[in-house]
Amino acid sequence: MRIFNEGDCVIVEDVSEFDIRQTLECGQCFHFEKLDEMDYAVVYKKHLLRIKQNGNVLKCENTSVEEFENVWKYYFDLDRDYKCIQEDLISADERLLEAIKENRGVRILNQDFAETLMSFIISQNKQIPHIKAIVKSLSEKYGDYLGSINGMDFYAFPDELQIKKISEEMYRECKTGFRAPYLFDAGVKLNSEDFNSEGLRNMGYDLAKEKLITIKGVGEKVANCVLLFALGYRNAFPVDVWIKRIMEHMYFEKETDNNEIMRFAKERFGDYGGYAQQYLFYYAREKKMK
DNA sequence: TCCCAGGTAGATC
DNA sequence: GATCTACATGGG
Numbered sequence: 001m002r003i004f005n006e007g008d009c010v011i012v013e014d015v016s017e018f019d020i021r022q023t024l025e026c027g028q029c030f031h032f033e034k035l036d037e038m039d040y041a042v043v044y045k046k047h048l049l050r051i052k053q054n055g056n057v058l059k060c061e062n063t064s065v066e067e068f069e070n071v072w073k074y075y076f077d078l079d080r081d082y083k084c085i086q087e088d089l090i091s092a093d094e095r096l097l098e099a100i101k102e103n104r105g106v107r108i109l110n111q112d113f114a115e116t117l118m119s120f121i122i123s124q125n126k127q128i129p130h131i132k133a134i135v136k137s138l139s140e141k142y143g144d145y146l147g148s149i150n151g152m153d154f155y156a157f158p159d160e161l162q163i164k165k166i167s168e169e170m171y172r173e174c175k176t177g178f179r180a181p182y183l184f185d186a187g188v189k190l191n192s193e194d195f196n197s198e199g200l201r202n203m204g205y206d207l208a209k210e211k212l213i214t215i216k217g218v219g220e221k222v223a224n225c226v227l228l229f230a231l232g233y234r235n236a237f238p239v240d241v242w243i244k245r246i247m248e249h250m251y252f253e254k255e256t257d258n259n260e261i262m263r264f265a266k267e268r269f270g271d272y273g274g275y276a277q278q279y280l281f282y283y284a285r286e287k288k289m290k
Numbered sequence: 291t292c293c294c295a296g297g298t299a300g301a302t303c
Numbered sequence: 304g305a306t307c308t309a310c311a312t313g314g315g
Binding site for chain 3: 124125126127129130133134172175176177178179180257
């Protein structure tokens with residue numbers, strides 16, 4: 001991978017196993033806009049990026065070589081060897097071959113903890129476009145202005161201090177419905193020493209999950225998404241309706257309890273559970289499995 | 291009008 | 304501890 005300036009742009013050459021469309025549209029994140037084919041605006045913390053991809057070359061605007069090295073390379077998980085992960089997964093179970101082949105450009109993003117927690121609390125009983133709309137609305141109302149791309153304004157998701165000022169009623173005004181008290185509880189906890197992301201990253205999967213589940217509106221599924229997408233636990237295996245469908249189809253051929261699916265995934269995929277989950281989730285959704 | 295959506299809390303057995 | 308249902312909102 002080579003990163004350098006070209007006029008106002010930052011060019012990244014020789015990226016492999018990375019597809020910006022697959023990575024953003026696979027359902028792991030909600031804070032981006034599609035501008036054109038393989039052309040996106042992405043928000044991470046207080047950073048805003050325009051990124052276009054052509055083959056294994058990325059053309060980035062609104063950034064610098066330094067910022068790309070320090071922020072975006074990490075966010076997009078570009079330092080990890082996905083070829084190796086994919087080979088290991090396929091040798092663990094060759095039935096993953098098709099799902100991986102079609103979605104080999106999916107990388108698991110390293111997202112912001114507060115935003116990921118809030119986003120997945122919102123996600124319950126909602127479709128992805130609705131989740132995106134609510135994240136956008138919260139950001140516009142309570143987050144920092146970051147700039148404009150193609151005439152569209154972008155805002156950061158509110159940080160912990162901004163979240164502290166949001167009341168339950170204010171969440172309700174953003175159409176969060178019955179999730180408003182959940183978001184408020186999450187906001188209070190995000191501002192306590194107990195829930196700093198470094199601590200959660202380092203205490204181990206089981207303890208971190210236990211802590212997350214004490215937040216109202218956070219159950220097994222939401223906790224696993226936060227562990228996987230924001231806290232670096234790549235063994236986490238969130239089981240939602242799509243994963244349930246495809247796992248039942250591929251491995252059980254009958255109605256199966258979520259706990260049993262999780263046990264199976266842990267045994268079969270181990271530390272690579274999160275990657276397997278993401279390939280399977282996107283695969284199931286693209287195939288519109290019912 | 292009815293049904294469902296990257297689920298979870300609370301009630302009931 | 305396993306199962307059932309209400310929950311706000313928006314789109315098909």
